[in-house]
Amino acid sequence: MAEGADLRRIREGYVGPEHPVMQRVTAALQAAHRLRPRRPRARGTDGCSIPTYAIPLRHLARAFARVGSGVGLAPGACRRGPAACATAVARHPFMVGGTGRFDTRVMERLGERVFCKVGAEAVFCAAFPERGLGVAIRSTMATTRAA
Numbered sequence: 001m002a003e004g005a006d007l008r009r010i011r012e013g014y015v016g017p018e019h020p021v022m023q024r025v026t027a028a029l030q031a032a033h034r035l036r037p038r039r040p041r042a043r044g045t046d047g048c049s050i051p052t053y054a055i056p057l058r059h060l061a062r063a064f065a066r067v068g069s070g071v072g073l074a075p076g077a078c079r080r081g082p083a084a085c086a087t088a089v090a091r092h093p094f095m096v097g098g099t100g101r102f103d104t105r106v107m108e109r110l111g112e113r114v115f116c117k118v119g120a121e122a123v124f125c126a127a128f129p130e131r132g133l134g135v136a137i138r139s140t141m142a143t144t145r146a147a
Contacts, residue, residue: 015048015050015051016051017043017051022050022051025050026051026053028081029053029055029063031073032062032063032066032067032073033055033059033060033062033063034059034062034063035055035056035059042054052120057136057137057138058136060123060125060134060136061125061134061135061136062134063134064115064125064126064127064134064135064136065127065128065132065133065134066082066134067081067082067085067127068082068086068115068127068128068129068132068133068134069082069127069129069130069132070082070083070129071132072132082129085115086112086115086129087112089107089112089115090107090111090112093107093108096115096117097117097118101118102116102118103116103117103118112129113128113129113130114126114127114128114129115127115129121138122138122139122140122141123136123137123138124136124137124138125137
């Protein structure tokens with residue numbers, strides 16, 4: 001019973017920026033994009049209720065390249081995560097984008113050669129692990145359809 005209670009306590013409020021889960025996510029994000037944390041960092045909430053941060057596009061593209069390839073991650077960053085993520089996404093691209101979405105269709109066709117994600121506010125990011133490249137684009141239309 002205690003194990004179930006512990007798991008519930010961990011899950012409760014996990015999308016809050018001060019929750020230990022989001023603190024680890026934020027640390028991993030900072031390890032990938034290498035911007036120095038500033039207080040207060042410009043922060044919003046995405047459509048999934050997860051904290052999101054203002055990151056310049058060039059840093060976001062570099063972060064996608066690092067996470068996609070595993071090369072250039074800051075010391076202490078999880079080195080096995082990128083390969084595990086690439087494998088999981090290649091096997092289940094629907095879990096990233098959903099039915100009929102651009103990112104789902106691209107990853108279904110290209111497998112582990114690309115990881116891409118359309119995000120909120122017309123942001124589109126992609127990683128090309130074999131080449132060590134990352135891309136981040138934002139449309140001024142600020143709609144998901146534009147991305």
